[in-house]
Amino acid sequence: MTTKSTEYDVIVVGAGPTGENVADRTSAAGLSTVLVESELVGGECSYWACMPSKALLRPPAALAAARAVAGSREAATGTLDAAAVLARRDSFVSHWKDDGQAAWVAGAGIELVRGEGRLDGPRRVLVRTPEGDERLLTARHAVALCTGSRAVLPADLPGLAEAKPWTSREATSAQRVPERLLVVGGGVVGVEMATAWQALGARVTLLVRGERLLPRLEPFAGELVAAGLRAAGVVVRTGVQTTAVRRDGAVVTVRLDDGSELAAEEVLFATGRAPRTERLGLAGVGLVDGSWLTVDDSCAVQGAAEAPGAKGPWLYAAGDLNHRALLTHQGKYQARIAGAAIAARALGRPLELGAWGAHAATADLAAVPQVVFTEPEVAAVGLSAEQAERAGHRARVVDYELGRVAGASLVADDYQGRARMVVDQEREVLLGVTFVGPGVGELLHAATIAVVGQVPIDRLWHAVPSYPTVSEIWLRLLETYRDAQQDDAHRDAE
Amino acid sequence: MTTKSTEYDVIVVGAGPTGENVADRTSAAGLSTVLVESELVGGECSYWACMPSKALLRPPAALAAARAVAGSREAATGTLDAAAVLARRDSFVSHWKDDGQAAWVAGAGIELVRGEGRLDGPRRVLVRTPEGDERLLTARHAVALCTGSRAVLPADLPGLAEAKPWTSREATSAQRVPERLLVVGGGVVGVEMATAWQALGARVTLLVRGERLLPRLEPFAGELVAAGLRAAGVVVRTGVQTTAVRRDGAVVTVRLDDGSELAAEEVLFATGRAPRTERLGLAGVGLVDGSWLTVDDSCAVQGAAEAPGAKGPWLYAAGDLNHRALLTHQGKYQARIAGAAIAARALGRPLELGAWGAHAATADLAAVPQVVFTEPEVAAVGLSAEQAERAGHRARVVDYELGRVAGASLVADDYQGRARMVVDQEREVLLGVTFVGPGVGELLHAATIAVVGQVPIDRLWHAVPSYPTVSEIWLRLLETYRDAQQDDAHRDAE
Known part of the structure; x- marks a missing residue:
């Protein structure tokens, strides 16, 4: 095991869209910037979320639109080609290879270090590389954490782990259409994946604990989406809770709180997100491992230990892990603002921290847009x-x-x-x-x-x-x- | 022949979308309002322009969108059902009957007088009814002219009248698909109708005098639309002028300035618009018959003879005939503003005539939106x-x-x-x-x-x-x- 040390102006941990955008902004401002990524450059959005889900959803939506109009309806009577949809999806995720995005990073003058990064005190990031080496990176100015979130499975559901459930990752990357699919959860992931897989040929049952789908949005949104799902053939059941799961070979069985059981080939748990902050070394800088991070409007993390000799904040968090808005576009927005704030502070330039200023993610509080790609x-x-x-x-x-x-x-x-x-x-x-x-x-x-x-x-x-x-x-x-x-x-x- | 006289607060001549909206606003303000219409209530837009053209264009657009994506492409391989498209179009124009719109007028408390209206001096409108009667209407406050525009055919083109060319009216209301269609003119009507009829099965040739399609828009708009038309199979010829037209039974032949001839079953001349102001009695109030009307930002006509005892303007013109923006939505916008201005002046309320005020059609000068529904x-x-x-x-x-x-x-x-x-x-x-x-x-x-x-x-x-x-x-x-x-x-x- 060898340890190499390198100093940069800015270290960004996590090379999803948010990390890429922070790095882009600090690098464009002339600050030497390194990106640390343990999986694929491009992150969840590019490979297991926005892109593949929308690639799955667009062909059925286009077909539905053609069938919604007399004249084109008569010309669009064939069956959606699921294999072609999956192949197109594979192409949109670059077959889960990140060469293209890594090339973009290099072209932007940003260094890429592959491995898992964690804080080793203020402005220090220790990276464990895939080869098992450790590299210590130090930041003259700032560290930005952009590690996002991951799917959360219910903690106490008997048999869940052994049942090999889908999370959003498997639901967006599956290579074949299950005959039957159970979807647990009526949030965005649940309703989008129910829409997609039903259209692709699965018989989908959507199980929702509460009475409403999409409970954070206007009530009529969930109502119209439920009606759309039902019209497409999805069985939508609200007010039901799963109490146990078991897998017998190809069949997974979910037990509900009314004692009934449902069988399918796959079950997707779309039951929430947790921050990917367990192994970031947060405890060493006065924060709590595994917690969401609280940031101010410039995305500076609140409550972090001070860096010796630092005038201002040194630790930033942009994207899902700050829990302001778990959406790729909003993470990118935060990233632009965090990157600009890091650069302004590093270069001693004035900051615009007031509402709607260049260094304040004001829209997080007042105007977060969201599109749910259902029918x-x-x-x-x-x-x-x-x-x-x-x-x-x-x-x-x-x-x-x-x-x-x-x-x-x-x-x-x-x-x-x-x-x-x-x-x-x-x-x-x-x-x-x-x-x-x-x-x-x-x-x-x-x-x-x-x-x-x-x-x-x-x-x-x-x-x-x-x-x-x-x-x-x-x-x-x-x-x-x-x-x-x-x-x-x-x-x-x- | 009998003459009846009736007094209203406001007389609106022309019951297209613009006239309807002026009447709606003055009526809502408590002013007694009469609408005069010589054709169908609902106007050009409802029967021979926006609605039927978009009804023709939507099914092919929806089909093209489904075919643009792998997965749905394979399900949309049939032929556009032209008969179904035409039937759907017929339904969107209510089979050229205006009962629905006349009922809306009545429901809004607006009186409808059918017949051709013309000014008979300030604040007087003489209506010749379909029965041949004349009715004199007088306005206590204002007359709004909303008679719109009509297609203009080239004045000196030999053989044109005898060749029975299509104008926008025939192009949007035709009941069968011609085998071949010549379209003369590269403006909005020309490119939209070339798109629609090619999709419906005609072999279309588009003849454009200048080098650019859609010459009032950014040059790349016309270029991309020309490429789209060509990809759809339309023959697009720019820099050509028609010098003669003749019809021999089912076939119409157009002669071009290079001496060549083109034959087709129909020819559409989409070569511009003229104001429908020839028979409005403009000359009797100090204006010019057949001219576009110049209005201020409240849509009050400039240069009209004063009405005896009137404090402010009495004559308004909203919609195409004021030549500010020949678009239905912009006419409706002017109508809302003109109606509000008429009401404010009639009721002695303050006017907001400054830029972006409630009584100033400022957007006409700064922000006219337009969508061309081509591919x-x-x-x-x-x-x-x-x-x-x-x-x-x-x-x-x-x-x-x-x-x-x-x-x-x-x-x-x-x-x-x-x-x-x-x-x-x-x-x-x-x-x-x-x-x-x-x-x-x-x-x-x-x-x-x-x-x-x-x-x-x-x-x-x-x-x-x-x-x-x-x-x-x-x-x-x-x-x-x-x-x-x-x-x-x-x-x-x-």
Whole structure:
């Protein structure tokens, strides 16, 4: 065993999209930067999450869209080619090889060290390489932890480990379609994977502990997604809990709390995420191993031991492990901000730490967008009605059926969907927007810009949606809001 | 012949979407309102433009999208059912019956008078009814002209009238697919109808006088649309002029300026629009019959004779005939503003006539959105690079290939498209954005909100696009802008 030591300006642990973006920003600012990665460069998103899941979901969505319209329906009567979908998915994950991304890292002037990194005191990272060597890296300025999260299996479920359940990794990388699939969990992973594998030919049963699917989003999102799953043939059962699991060869059996049993070839547990922080050496710098990390808006970790002689923060955490928003795009956003903050502090440049400043991940608190690629799709940003109320806003909630918009009726016969806009009545700006319907994913960014830009309702009236697009929902929402406000004004005047 | 007279607060001539919206707004404000319509309530858009054209275009677009992806491609190998597409189109235009829209008018408390209306002096409209009666309507406050535009055929083309050419009306309402179709004109109508009828089975030749298709948009829009048309089998010929047309029974022959001839079953002339103002009685109120009408930002007509005893404007024009933006959605926008201005003036309420005020159609000048439903689609808002330069802005033009965005590569194998953002470098806000690519129509509203809201670039960085959607183009455009600005700064520093 040999130990080599090398000094850099910045050490980034974890080379998923978040780590790559932190490194990109610090490197672009002229700081020598090293990326430490124990698995594949590109991370969970590239190989076992966003990319493969969307690669599985897009072909059935495209086929459904063609079948939703008279004229093309008659031309799209064949069966989805599951083998072709899986092969396309394999290509989107580069067959689980990271040469392309490693080449990008090199091209960006960032050094890559393969191995598992852990803190060895402030600004020190010890890397155990695949060869069993140890390398000590030291950072002149900062260490950014970007190791993300992993799937969590229920802790006390008898027989679970022996049953070899799928997590999100196996569900996105499986090479064949199981005849039957049980999906436990009604969050994003659960509903997306139920959608994908049902479309690919499995008979899927979705088991949800609570009464709602997608419980963090507007209630109608989960309702419409449940209806879509059922229409596709998925058996959706809410209010059920798994009490035991066992595998007998090719068949896995799940026992429910009502005593009944369900058999399938595979079972996916999509039951939450935990931070990948157990082996990061957190305890050595005053933090707790295995915990989510608390960061300020510049992504500097709170409560870390001070580095000797350091003027400001030296430890950052961007992405899932800071628990602000477990989404790739939001991790990349944090990464850009953390990278810029690290560079500004290292180079003695002024920081913009106020709301919406260049070094404050303000959107994490006010405008996190999310698209769920189910049928129908769900796209949401900002606060739900419930969240707005809980936060004490005087909010008006405006709903509109998407199918009544001319553009939507053109897109699909019998288009089913709904939009909700949550308006802050004090400031007359949007707090949140949710769209549910086929293909609404690309409608979201308009809402994100409106929420982030705090564009007043009065000005939004001048943002004319093109006719006849689905985006005309914006006009309908504004009209509905106007009429409701006027009704109130009349009532007050009486 | 009998003459009846009736007095209203507001008379609206023309019951297309624009007229309907003016009437809706004045009626909602408590002003008695009458709508005068000589054809179908709902207007050009509902029966011979937006709705039927998009009904023709959607099924082939949906089919193309399914065929663009491995997995669904194999399930969508059939032939587009043209009869089903035409039947669906017929349903979208309510089989050219306006009962539904007339019922909406009645339900909104608006009176409907059928017949051809013309001004009979200030605030007087004489309607010749289908029965040959004349009805004199007088307006206490305002008359709004919303008669739109009609297709213009080349004035001096020998044989044209006898050749029974299609205009946009026939092209959107035809009941059978011609074997061969010649389309003259490379504007929006020309390229959309070439796309639709080629998909429906006609062999289409597109004849364009200039070198560019869609000449008012960014040059790459026309280039990518031309490539799309050619890939679909359309023969696209630029730089050609028609010199004569003749019809021999079922076959129409077009002579070109190089002396060659082309034969087809139908020929569509999509060669521009003229205001429907010839028979509006304009000359009697100091204006010019048949001319486009010039309006201020509240849509009040400039140069009209004053009404006796009137304090302010009495004549308004909203929609195509004011020539500000010949688009249904923009006409509806003007209609909302004109209706509000009429109501405010009639009721003695304060007007907000400044930029982006409630009574100023400011977006007409700064942010007109447009979607062209070709394959690929074109979606544009605000200024093109050329327009920004001509207007004297210090603008930076940022381009990005859409196919390089992960979300786009998921949507279609070998996705081809491009985005352009034109940034005002003085104020660091967007002047215009253009997207070209399959399905980009719904991306546009984000750009419209950004332009209209004048959301600064610094703030747009906090509007995170959801991964992996096509909307991530926003991040790529911002990055490209940032890098270009930094390159400039470095160059200046050297």
